[in-house]
Amino acid sequence: MSCHVTAAPEIPIEPIEEGKQRRIRTVALVGPPNCGKSTLFNRLTGLRQKTANYPGVTVDHHSGKMKGIGRADLTLIDLPGIYSLATYSEDARVAVDVLTGRMPGVPAPDVVLLVLDAVHMNRQLMLAQTVFSLGLPTMVLLNMSDLLEERGGKVDPLALSAELGHPVALISSAKGRGLDLISAFIHQTTAETVEHRQSLRLPVLQPAATSRKWAAQVSQRTQYRAPEAPQWTRRLDAILLHRIWGPIIFLMVVIAVFQVVFSLGQPLSDAFGDVLTKLGAHVANALPDNWLRPLLRDGLWNGVQSVLVFLPQILLLFLFIGILEDSGYLARAALIADRVMRVFGLNGKAFIPLLSAYACAVPAIMATRTIENKRERIATILVAPFMTCSARLPIYTLIIAAFVPDKRFLGSIFGLRAAVMLGLYALGFFAALFTARMLKSSVLRAQPTPFVLELPQYRWPTLRGLALRLYDRAGLFLKKAGTIILGATFVVWLLSVLPVHGGQFSEISSSIIGHIGHFIEPIIHPLGFNWKIGIGLLSSIVAREVIVGTLGTLYGVDPATHAQNLQLALHHDMTVAGAIALVVFFAFAMQCTSTLAIVKRETNSIKFPLLQFCYMTGVAYIAALLTNQLLMRIL
Incomplete structure (x- = not known):
């Protein structure tokens, strides 16, 4: 040409x-x-x-x-x-x-x-x-x-x-x-x-x-x-954008993605965990048998490793999202979602930010700039963190693998674990819609604006584009693991061994962090959480996935079988009701200082991040309380 x-x-x-x-x-x-x-x-x-x-x-x-x-x-x-x-x-x-x-x-x-x-x-x-x-x-x-x-x-x-x-x-x-x-x-x-x-x-x-x-x-x-447009494009749009078949196909695609992520991602995570375990053991054995070994092994490596093992599942999720996005399908899904979102007072343009919030709420909140109406934009900003970001995936996977049996349905096609994971994602999505409806019918009432969307051409996703997407996502995840998560788990470990008595580290129950945990335990006990879970919740305010590293440090699991031992420790220390209440808490709670900072910047006000944190934390506490009390009576 x-x-x-x-x-x-x-x-x-x-x-x-x-x-x-x-x-x-x-x-x-x-x-x-x-x-x-x-x-x-x-x-x-x-x-x-x-x-x-x-x-x-x-x-x-x-x-x-x-x-x-x-x-x-x-x-x-x-x-x-x-x-x-x-x-x-x-x-x-x-x-x-x-x-x-x-x-x-x-x-x-x-x-x-x-x-x-x-x-x-x-x-x-x-x-x-x-x-x-x-x-x-x-x-x-x-x-x-x-x-x-x-x-x-x-x-x-x-x-x-x-x-x-x-x-x-x-x-x-x-x-x-x-x-x-x-x-x-x-x-x-x-x-x-x-x-x-x-x-x-x-x-x-x-x-x-x-x-x-x-x-x-x-x-x-x-x-x-x-x-x-080619005839096959028109025929495909007639199906994918159909009022009945369109939503059904979209739901089937989402279910298939989560099933593959869980069924294929778990073995990959286990294999990656074995590699990390051998690497950590090799480094630990090369260190002198003094205070330096527990510092690096228990204070640094164990906490970071407990989060890194979930990298394959996170990348799998983003691989499928990238395929759907680059192919042109997700723009069609935005039109389907617009019909639902209008009922809850959100503009169809909010679908794109809410969808990107499954990766991270920070770029999702920045993406709300495409929404012309200021009140609709603020409503989308306030509800975006309810969407299940990748930071929640490690704790979801950990708890589900420890407490949910691997049962199969529909001829062994769909598993119970994938169903629970999908339910948690749906829980956050409907919480966002409910909150948006509440906001739009009260403090953020506004006239609806039209949703204009030019459908992109269907395209085959390129391997180069997908590879670069995964490379960037892995880089962001590793950067967070090497900075925020590493620092938080080190502080938790340090507080778990101080003060020093007679040249010996304290037992965890009598350490500084032990005293903090026992102090807050009466507040979280009705939720089915013990003091160690409470410490994990406090540390995860910085970033949600920090709790996995924190629990690994507090339970002192053997790095040789880190993931399995942590799951066993949690299974021994929590009831099923308390475990489900924990993931429900994470589905709602605002535990990300980066998100709060970007909300303040985008709204140019401190009141919105404060409102967001208090509201989401309150909803999380009440939902976890009801979940634990109800399941205790049922189970």
Whole structure:
């Protein structure tokens, strides 16, 4: 496929004087959601940015050097995906502030790369008018041009360039086509061109100042023909978006994912645990038999190992989420979920943040910037931590493996353990919906706003994309294990052996942490928890998964059979009712200081994180109390 770049008028490529070229420093990358902008950013910079196949994933700007085209002297800024520069939503405000030079700490761009989806160009040209009004040298990049050609669509880039008065290039960011044209455009954009364009700057056009008719006329004059969706795509959408079959299929997909994660992930975790155990034993045996050995083995390694063993299951979950996301299915799921979420007062756009909260609540809360209505956005922020993030998975897996029998149903296809895990995820989801409904009918009452979603093309997920996703997720998990979890488990171990008497460490029951645990035990005893569980709950306020390392340290399990011994210790020390109450508590409790910090930043108020912490902790306590008391009577 041939690619073209033209300008009106054309500017010949000439050598640029060093002094002039040095003044062009920053390039902004802007475009609507789901146009392949993040993929292009990765191509141009070589950075591993997350590329999601649904709108709203990029809610903050990212920057990197344009090493992909040999211009390491230039900084490329990736802006949020937007349909307009009208500042109705937080992500649009970010884009406008960066483009107009009002974003603190971010240099004003000298050049703009406007990325449009070639398959849906006629609907996305509206953004071009407002970007052109900024008066910056702008190049229009029609991305996914390979799909346009393969599906029988066409466009005349020469005619489009003449219509827009800006250079136009047909590119494919996924395949790396047309990137040399971007380099040529930047090379021929001199400092004088920037100053001339900025002198022509116009007020940013609002939607009322533009015509839908204008986009249609431009498309017609440039011989643009949008490709028709393949017949198999239309047939598949008719099933997946069906009012009845759509939700049923979505539920079946979710059940299948959890079944595979538990049935396949458990053996992988056990095997990974054996490797970690042998590694820890090897290091411990090489140490002198003095205070250093228990410090490193019991104070550091055991606590971290007890969390690391769940890494295979976490990566499996994200692998399946990545497949569903990159294939284009999750955007369809957003439409299905919108029908349910409307009943509870949430905008359909809240589905994307709530879905990403299954990974981590921090980026999920940042993703709420795509929601225009401020009250709907705050409601989504407050309920997002109810979604079961990956930090809850270690404690869920530990308790379920210790207390739930491995029974099978439906011809041995579906297991009881997977059912319990799915139930915990559903518990958090419905708690989020109930809380949202309560908020929207009282303190955050607001008029509903429309949910507009452009369905992405169905695509085969790439191995490279999935591998980078898992690599980044593993890196984040290992970073947390090597910092927050390591520090917390070390502090717990230190408090569990102090004070020192006669050169000997204290017994855990008479240690500092033992006294703290016994002090709070009367408060948590009705929930079925002992003082060791209470210490675990206190330590997990920093990060939820810390409790696993804390319990491993407090129970002093043998590192040779760490996971199995910890499960046996818990089984001996807790009732089934208390164990189920513990995971119910974790399903509701706010135990993440990073989430509280981001809530304060995004709402610009301390009252919302305080309200969130008190409300979620209260709900967790009451739910765990009722669970324990009810199950004690039943069992």
